[in-house]
Amino acid sequence: xxxxxxxxxxxxLVGGWPLVLPAQPPEVVNxxxxxxxxxxxxxxxxxxxxxxxxxxxxxxxxxxxxVQFFEDMAAMRQAFDRGEINAVSASGxxxxxxxxxxxxxxxxxxxxxxxxxxVLLAGKSSTAKTLADLKGLRIAxxxxxxxxxxxxxxxxxxxxxxxxxxxxxxxxxxxxxNQALMRLYFGKADLxxxxxxxxxxxRELNPQIEARVGRVVNExxxxxxxxxxxxxxxxxxxxxxxxxxxxxxxxxxxxxxxLLDMLKMDHLEVVKPEALRTxxxxxxxxxxxxxxxxxxxxxx
Amino acid sequence: xxxxxxxxxxxxxGPSTRMFxxxxxxxxxxxxGMSVLYAALIIPLQKDSLLKILYSQATTVxxxxxxxxxxxxxxxxxxxxxxxxxxxxxxxxxxQSVTVYPKVGSAIHIEPDGWRMGDAASEALxxxxxxxxxxxxxxxxxxxxxxxxxxPVRFSGAVWGALEIRFSTxxxxxxxxxxxxxxxxxxVLVTLxxxxxxxxxxxxxxxxxxxxxxxxxxxxxxxxxxxxxxxRQDEYGExxxxxxxxxxxxxxxxxxxxxxxxTLELKVQERTRELDELNRTLDQRVHEEMAKRKEQExxxxxxxxxxxxxxxxxxxxxxxxxxxxxxxxxxxxIRMQHAMGTLSDExxxxxxxxxxxxxxxxxxxxxxxxxxxxxxNYAEPxxxxxxxxxxxxxxxxxxxxxNITVTLACDESITVHGVQGEFAQVVLNLLxxxxxALLATRQAQPRIELMAQRVGDRxxxxxxxxxxxxxxxxxxKIYEPYFTTKEEGQGTGIGLYMSKIIVExxxxxxxxxxxxxxxxxxxxxxxxx
Numbered sequence: 001x002x003x004x005x006x007x008x009x010x011x012x013l014v015g016g017w018p019l020v021l022p023a024q025p026p027e028v029v030n031x032x033x034x035x036x037x038x039x040x041x042x043x044x045x046x047x048x049x050x051x052x053x054x055x056x057x058x059x060x061x062x063x064x065x066x067v068q069f070f071e072d073m074a075a076m077r078q079a080f081d082r083g084e085i086n087a088v089s090a091s092g093x094x095x096x097x098x099x100x101x102x103x104x105x106x107x108x109x110x111x112x113x114x115x116x117x118x119v120l121l122a123g124k125s126s127t128a129k130t131l132a133d134l135k136g137l138r139i140a141x142x143x144x145x146x147x148x149x150x151x152x153x154x155x156x157x158x159x160x161x162x163x164x165x166x167x168x169x170x171x172x173x174x175x176x177x178n179q180a181l182m183r184l185y186f187g188k189a190d191l192x193x194x195x196x197x198x199x200x201x202x203r204e205l206n207p208q209i210e211a212r213v214g215r216v217v218n219e220x221x222x223x224x225x226x227x228x229x230x231x232x233x234x235x236x237x238x239x240x241x242x243x244x245x246x247x248x249x250x251x252x253x254x255x256x257x258x259l260l261d262m263l264k265m266d267h268l269e270v271v272k273p274e275a276l277r278t279x280x281x282x283x284x285x286x287x288x289x290x291x292x293x294x295x296x297x298x299x300x
Numbered sequence: 301x302x303x304x305x306x307x308x309x310x311x312x313x314g315p316s317t318r319m320f321x322x323x324x325x326x327x328x329x330x331x332x333g334m335s336v337l338y339a340a341l342i343i344p345l346q347k348d349s350l351l352k353i354l355y356s357q358a359t360t361v362x363x364x365x366x367x368x369x370x371x372x373x374x375x376x377x378x379x380x381x382x383x384x385x386x387x388x389x390x391x392x393x394x395x396q397s398v399t400v401y402p403k404v405g406s407a408i409h410i411e412p413d414g415w416r417m418g419d420a421a422s423e424a425l426x427x428x429x430x431x432x433x434x435x436x437x438x439x440x441x442x443x444x445x446x447x448x449x450x451x452p453v454r455f456s457g458a459v460w461g462a463l464e465i466r467f468s469t470x471x472x473x474x475x476x477x478x479x480x481x482x483x484x485x486x487x488v489l490v491t492l493x494x495x496x497x498x499x500x501x502x503x504x505x506x507x508x509x510x511x512x513x514x515x516x517x518x519x520x521x522x523x524x525x526x527x528x529x530x531x532r533q534d535e536y537g538e539x540x541x542x543x544x545x546x547x548x549x550x551x552x553x554x555x556x557x558x559x560x561x562x563t564l565e566l567k568v569q570e571r572t573r574e575l576d577e578l579n580r581t582l583d584q585r586v587h588e589e590m591a592k593r594k595e596q597e598x599x600x601x602x603x604x605x606x607x608x609x610x611x612x613x614x615x616x617x618x619x620x621x622x623x624x625x626x627x628x629x630x631x632x633x634i635r636m637q638h639a640m641g642t643l644s645d646e647x648x649x650x651x652x653x654x655x656x657x658x659x660x661x662x663x664x665x666x667x668x669x670x671x672x673x674x675x676x677n678y679a680e681p682x683x684x685x686x687x688x689x690x691x692x693x694x695x696x697x698x699x700x701x702x703n704i705t706v707t708l709a710c711d712e713s714i715t716v717h718g719v720q721g722e723f724a725q726v727v728l729n730l731l732x733x734x735x736x737a738l739l740a741t742r743q744a745q746p747r748i749e750l751m752a753q754r755v756g757d758r759x760x761x762x763x764x765x766x767x768x769x770x771x772x773x774x775x776x777k778i779y780e781p782y783f784t785t786k787e788e789g790q791g792t793g794i795g796l797y798m799s800k801i802i803v804e805x806x807x808x809x810x811x812x813x814x815x816x817x818x819x820x821x822x823x824x825x826x827x828x829x
Contacts, residue, residue: 174379178386182379205386205414 028064029235032076032085034094035069036145073098086232091145095228096279104273105231106244109224111269114200118151118220121192121199123184123213128191131159131218137190138170140183144226147279148193150286151220157289178202184213191217195226220282224275244270320506327498328491335487346479350472351447355435358449361388362463365398366453373400373453373460378408385410396446396468402461403430429462437469445469508536512543524551597801600781600794622697623658630655679806681829682720684752684761685710691727692750695735703746704738706731710752714759716826718807726802726811729795730763730822736786737767737820759828766818778813 047069068085070076077098079085088095088104095104122128128137134156141148149164156167164171172189174180177198183189185208192213194202202209231240251267365388366373372380378400385398389412399418400408407418428434429450439445450464508530518526524547530540630651637643688710692699699706716723731748738746743766752761770778770785777783779800784793796811803811809826 176383179379179383182382183377186376186378188377188379206416207414208416 028066029087030066030068030085031087031089031229032068032070032079034071034073034076034088034090036091036094080232083234086235087229088232089227089229091147091227092222092225092276092279093147093150093283094145095230096276096283099230099276101273101276101280103233104276105233105235105237105240106270106272107228107230108244108268109229109271109275110227111225111267112195112197113266114197116222116225117196118148118222119194119196119199119216120152120155120218121181121184121194121213122215122217123187123190124211124215126190126215128217129215131155134191134217135160135167136169138172138188139164139168139191139193140172140174140180140189141193142177142180142195142198143173143175144195147226147282148195151282152193154282154286154289155218157286157293161293163293178205181209181213185209220278222278224269224271228271228275230273317506319509320502323502323505324498327501328495331491331494331498332487335483335490339483339487343476343479343483347476350475351437354447354467354469354472355449357394358435358447358465358467359451361392361395362449362451362465364388365465366463370455373402374455376402376405382408382410382415386412386415394468394471396466398466399464400461401429401464403459404461429464430459445473447472508532508540512540515543515547519547519550524554600798600801603794620662623662627655627658630658679718680720681715681717682723683712684714684716684723684759685712687720687724688727688750688752688761691724691731694728695731698735699748702735702739704735704748705746706748706750708750710750710761711754714752714754715829716759716807716809717829718826719802722802722806726799726824727761727763729799733795734763734765734767734820738765740786741768743767754828757828759826761824761826762821763824764816764819764821767820769815769818769820770813772815775813775815779811 068079070079073090073094076085076088076090080088080099087107088099126137127133139152141152152164156162156164160167168191170189172180172183174183177192177194178201180189180192180194181199181202184192196219248267248270365385368384369381372378372384381400385400389395389398389410393412395412397409397411399410402408409416409418430452433449433451435447435449437445438448447467447469448464449467450462452462453460508528511530512528515526515528526547528540528543530536532540634643634648634651637647685708688708692706692708696706698704727750731750734748738748746766748763748765750761750763752759754760774783774785778796780793781797782793783797800811803809803824803826807826809824812823812825814821814823
């Protein structure tokens with residue numbers, strides 16, 4: 001799912017519920033959006049999409065949504081602090097690094113079929129059965145906003161007291177979970193680190209994958225999903241609650257179904273900021289292990 | 301059942317609309333035929349064009365896939381190949397599947413909702429697919445039709461494998477269906493538009509025919525005042541004009557016919573009166589004519605008898621000549637002996653007996669003559685041999701005088717029914733004609749033969765000679781009265797005519813003449829009794 005589409009969804013989810021709501025007192029949502037680093041994403045395209053949706057929402061449901069794009073989370077954080085934005089949308093790890101869950105209110109998470117767990121898979125003919133067997137192998141990692149890389153580094157540092165580059169014979173950065181699994185399937189890699197929903201999708205696309213790539217070496221459960229939108233606690237609770245009540249029903253409305261189908265999303269789930277806890281833990285663990293090891297480039 | 305005159309006469313005759321519908325039908329058929337022909341010509345061309353579009357699209361997609369996946373193919377990064385083709389399939393709804401056939405390794409089959417690796421043996425391309433491009437519309441049983449395009453994948457001239465792309469023919473089929481619908485719509489529209497045109501055209505064409513047909517019906521019913529007013533400068537106008545002229549001519553012919561009928565009627569009445577008058581007198585005239593003919597016949601018979609008598613008198617003269625000479629010699633002997641004084645009683649008695657014999661012989665000739673010509677007018681059975689012999693004896697002197705040999709070979713038992721005198725007259729006539737022919741031709745050995753025999757239930761009498769025969773141009777006329785080939789004054793020309801009457805009318809026989817190699821042959825044929 002491309003980031004800009006997710007951005008559209010975020011905009012719609014946060015500010016688009018007047019589509020299905022009767023006329024309400026006008027609210028203004030100033031959302032900060034951090035799309036992350038994505039080779040496929042065009043910020044210009046995102047801006048155009050958001051503008052279109054904003055105009056539709058404003059004219060139909062008298063709801064104003066202002067989306068502000070940020071090129072880094074630090075700037076978003078500063079804007080949040082200044083009160084310029086009252087809603088934030090970013091990947092889980094990004095939000096976990098810059099926001100305390102306690103200062104955020106409930107929001108939405110993108111739910112993908114199969115779930116957002118991180119899964120480390122090995123080929124069935126591979127010798128890797130535990131984390132201790134990872135050394136010297138080739139691994140394909142799906143590209144995301146950093147969660148997969150951070151988690152992998154954590155695993156390597158935990159199991160081998162080494163960084164990934166020193167553990168694996170080859171690390172392949174793949175654009176998607178599917179492609180990472182393809183590398184594993186076709187024997188171009190010994191391991192693949194992907195999201196569960198990516199693995200499920202790949203199995204759906206080709207059931208043969210499970211026969212050749214079916215061994216889970218490690219799995220990290222992630223509550224909710226990988227991309228979140230949270231309201232600020234300054235947003236009108238009543239308005240926020242109304243929005244939250246309608247989120248699970250989005251896929252039941254024609255417009256909502258159309259939107260979800262377009263973004264290849266299954267549905268949205270209401271989540272509390274506590275859903276970021278796993279991200280926080282991984283990040284903290286990573287920092288701690290990283291601090292124990294010599295800096296990169298220097299021998300351990 | 302063939303229609304009889306009565307049926308035709310009673311059948312209702314009126315203007316038929318069959319021709320109108322035929323013209324309309326032909327017009328419609330031509331329209332429909334042209335539409336079908338147009339469709340038959342255009343549809344294949346359109347299909348071919350659509351296939352070319354499909355082919356062009358296929359080659360474009362194929363090249364783009366190969367170009368995009370070239371690095372991945374060369375490095376066996378099939379994951380990228382699959383991922384890329386999944387996107388291609390998701391972005392191109394018209395593509396059903398893409399199958400990559402590496403020359404080494406298993407084929408990879410990609411569809412919009414998934415992909416799989418195939419078993420090398422079962423998924424192998426048919427031979428030749430690695431060498432050359434191929435494309436075809438596939439419409440097999442149990443599956444949706446698709447367009448299959450396959451092409452070899454080459455890098456720097458070397459064959460890496462092959463790529464097969466299957467395209468949905470939904471758009472193609474939709475285009476074809478649309479084309480058919482358009483053609484059908486056009487055909488329907490053209491038909492709907494042209495039907496009235498055809499209708500009016502047929503009516504314009506057939507109206508004059510109908511008018512003329514109606515007029516013809518009136519003429520057929522006897523109304524010769526019917527005229528056709530088709531004022532057109534074409535064949536219909538000419539037909540109308542000709543029809544009117546024909547009716548006028550018929551009217552005039554009728555009038556002339558009526559006049560002729562009247563004239564003829566008068567003539568018939570007059571002629572009928574004449575015939576009635578003629579009929580009344582016909583019987584009388586017939587009787588008169590028959591009496592006249594009988595009288596003529598009797599006259600001819602009398603003439604014939606007289607002619608025969610003349611012949612006989614000549615014959616008698618011939619027979620009497622010799623005895624008279626002999627008697628003259630006897631008388632001269634008596635006078636000479638008396639003068640010499642040598643006449644004795646014995647010589648006187650001898651000469652007296654000789655003289656008496658001669659006189660008796662001459663007397664018997666008279667009796668024969670008299671008996672021959674004694675009229676006997678009733679028919680009775682008589683022997684042919686006797687009648688023939690009598691006729692021969694009658695002319696014996698003549699025959700001996702001219703050295704004519706006469707042979708008579710008659711079955712003595714043969715009997716016929718008739719007037720014997722008439723029969724003898726016929727034989728006499730035939731013998732006389734034979735004698736005359738022999739004398740005229742001066743035969744060295746003149747000969748006449750008579751033969752009578754029984755042939756079944758008939759009797760035949762043949763009289764033949766060697767006198768040279770009857771002239772060919774006269775043989776058909778010999779039985780005509782007064783016809784003769786003899787010099788004037790030598791023959792009457794009624795002998796054979798009378799002979800034929802006697803033989804065929806009186807004796808119910810048949811007389812025929814023919815030529816033999818030597819002379820003439822007359823055959824008399826009678827019923828035997």
